[in-house]
Amino acid sequence: MRDHEYYQELMSRLLDEGVTAEEEKDLKDHLRACPACAALFSALSAVTVSLREEDMADPPAELAQGVMARIAAEKNEHKVIHVQRPELEVQRPRRKKRSWTGIAAAACLVVVIGSGALWFFSGRDKSAPTEGAADSAVYARAAAQDATEAEVPEDAGAAPEAAPAAGETAESALFGVEEEAADAPMTVAAADSAAVPMPEPTVTTVPGPLTVRDVARQKVGEIPVEDIPAFAAFLEGGTVLGGAQKDWEFLFSVEYNDTEVSFATDEAESRLVWWDSNTPIIASPGSLDGLRDLVDLADSPVPQ
Amino acid sequence: MTVTRDEERAAIDRVLQGDTDAFEALVKANEKGVYNLALRMMGNAEDALDASQEAFFRAYRALASFRGDSKFSVWLYRLASNVCLDMLRKAGRYQQTSLTGEDEEEELPIPDSRFDPQEALERAEVRQAVREGLQKLDPLFREALVLRDVSGLTYEEIAQALDLELGTVKSRIFRARRRLAALLTADGNFSPPAPSNERTKKGGGEDA
Structure with a gap:
């Protein structure tokens, strides 16, 4: 069983750079089994999406x-x-x-x-x-x-x-x-x-x-x-x-x-x-x- | 306004040869990115404008030192980020916490896993909460996170811009996100959405 740090690193990569199919399956399996990590992942995703979705402000002239x-x-x-x-x-x-x-x-x-x-x-x-x-x-x-x-x-x-x-x-x-x-x-x-x-x-x-x-x-x-x-x-x-x-x-x-x-x-x-x-x-x-x-x-x- | 890398190089060369007006094209092509970086770093429009102008002015003076090893925008973001940190420091808004992160594990509340859609805040409210939470982060955490999620730099580009090890960049970004998530939860502003099996890609995000 891999430790939480491994899955947290995987979450970050999933958000930023993508992971292999194998890694993704591994992470999903873990999230199903571990409510703490699942909660953390949903929070990290929400924060990240929120930051990225925010409209870029137009700079003043x-x-x-x-x-x-x-x-x-x-x-x-x-x-x-x-x-x-x-x-x-x-x-x-x-x-x-x-x-x-x-x-x-x-x-x-x-x-x-x-x-x-x-x-x-x-x-x-x-x-x-x-x-x-x-x-x-x-x-x-x-x-x-x-x-x-x-x-x-x-x-x-x-x-x-x-x-x-x-x-x-x-x-x-x-x-x-x-x-x-x-x-x-x-x-x-x-x-x-x-x-x-x-x-x-x-x-x-x-x-x-x-x-x-x-x-x-x-x-x-x-x-x-x-x-x-x-x-x-x-x-x-x-x-x-x-x-x-x-x-x-x-x-x-x-x-x-x-x-x-x-x-x-x-x-x-x-x-x-x-x-x-x-x-x-x-x-x-x-x-x-x-x-x-x-x-x-x-x-x-x-x-x- | 977008310019190709060749056009960018040509404009830089013209400026270096004394045609200062050519610098305006470089400003126009990058002002949105620089301004939004500054806006997230400083937390208000007035400081963001000051910081952006200062960053471009420093870029103008230091233009000869730009060798084209990185994208011009990445070079600019580095300057802008430094200007922001300087300004935060001068304004006494630079409360640096431990960057070792050793103390984080204990103080970090894990978000509640029971998710009730009825209690979820509107997206706009989440954004507002994230915006405010961002200002509570350690500036160095914020810097890394903003360069990644607002400026859209890769880990490698951030490492180059901030002169950090790749591992440090990853670690800062991850900790910044985790701390932000924790801050929002602790404030009661934020109930995390249900875990999603879909990948969250940059610019996407109708899946949350």
């Missing part, structure tokens, strides 16, 4: 909507993080030896950020330029590295051979200039006046040594600063940042591919904003080390 909204929100957060990242990957120029190579590196740095800006807005029917910018960002990074290494001979051996050529390619592609690589620093900020009509020749009224930043400031009037708070509100989930509009300090702008990329920081330097044309981007703290380098470089004398 907000289930899928909520999931997709949350995913979209997270994706936007990631976009901002991604925008910041290229800047962090770029090697900083050595500040003690700031020179034209340093400026070239800064130009690349800016371009890399600008590429991020374009990438961010790739959803806005800018697929072609974005692709180009992404490629260029890679080249620009190589160029930045090259620029840094050129200052430090002991590192020079590590420089990829293709880097100088890549740098030229990147700069001509990005800035739309066909000059030699030596002219690349001229593309920083508003110094590339040939391609962009300057509003007024007010440059001469700026006292002291003229800096890239000074020149850039001449152009601040062209920038639709009113757009910034609204965009900030969009990125911050609907909260307009207090005093954003008046607290933004314009830093400078650069130009590539007929697009002007401008930079500003808030008063506390806790956020960096840059924008191309009418599309500003806010960056959160974390990018400010890079920002200070940029500002330093922007204060460099304008090349003659």
